[in-house]
Amino acid sequence: MTAAGFIRLVEDYVSYAHKVFKLRGHSEIRTQTSWSVPPHGWVKVNTDAYVPNNGRVGLGVVIRDDRGKVLVAGVRKIEATDVELAEAQAALYGVSLARRMGFNKVMLETDAWGVAMAVKSVAEGCSPIFLIYDDIHKFCNSFDVFQCNHVKRSGNVVAHRIARWSTNESDEFVCIDAIPQSIRTLAELDIS
Template identity: 45%
Template sequence: MGLLLEAPTTSFVDRLVWLAEKLNKDALSSFASLAWAAWFCRNKEVFGDVENINPSYVATGFMKLKMEYGEYNKVGSMVHPPQIPMRSTWSLPPTTFVKINVDAHVRHDVGVSFGMVIRDEGGNVVAAGVRRIASNWRPALAEAGAAQFGVEVARRMGFEKVMLESDSINVVQAIRQRQRGAAPIFLLFDDIIDMSSYFSSFQCSHVKRAGNTIAHNVARWDVMVGSENICTHSFPQSIQTLAGLDFL
């Protein structure tokens, strides 16, 4: 209790980050579980659904879920997933494929921008675009949002064989392994996986940031909140220059 009194009160995020530096992993996960239980009960109170709600039982249930997840995670950690190849430079997609490179730009107190660029088997840029939303997403969620945006545009444009590429290893791993979960980020992964079934062939790969420079640049294009800008011709000189550098 004393530690909580010392924690920042500016926001829950600030408090959680502060506690993460003070608590061990098990204690922090217990705090998060109890905070989740408190928020669950708060919502029940706000929306008038408090009948048969016992906060002590709710807290106990959430702590039980946390312990069960810990035991499951110990078993799961014994199985090592296949390693995902990591490239440092951009490379051409397979013949007859297009490659979608994606990146996100988190603009604090402004919103999040998703950038994507589509290139054909010859390395030619065939589309580039950005979408900006007002939400203040964390970086991991933003990277997943950029991947979802890129796949959505490729589907709208009617491409059949698609390779999605990101510099976020966690996003690539989640898509390749078709991971499922209850957190908000999994809604984006579910959408990507569902859309991938519309292509005749779909692949997902990882590249280091140095090989993702065009998408990184496009994610910083200026566009109004709640809108997107998709170019399919007359690309800015900066995009053409960066595309040419990939072959040097």
């Protein structure tokens, strides 16, 4: 009876896990170790989240063209405590910023493997993070072409640095033309 009860618990858990973590269109995800330029005519949107011990979470985004030039750098501050939730919010902020700027061929990169996998495989589930993934997918469908990749932290240093920016008293700070020299230098180091 004990064994039968255990088997029933395992079956219940498998059923639950399938409903909560169900993935459509399983696809392999490519991990890059360093930043590389996107294909001609595309922009690459790198995102990262900075979760300090105290204070508001920083969502960093850098958008670069097919020559590696920084076109947009932005940070948004939000209230969050969960790292994966913050990384998903950063990805959402990245695609929404790309849409606001009018880009149509977008390659999203994040150093959060779980987020990249969920975006690439069009994850569905019942936990709150899937609401963020649903919003990301809505933005993705508005682009002419979209791709998502995982990049290791060493290939995401510019977005990581931007996520630590201060927004002073506002919720968002975006640079379009006047990109700080420190960010341009970091970006140049990626492609040299």
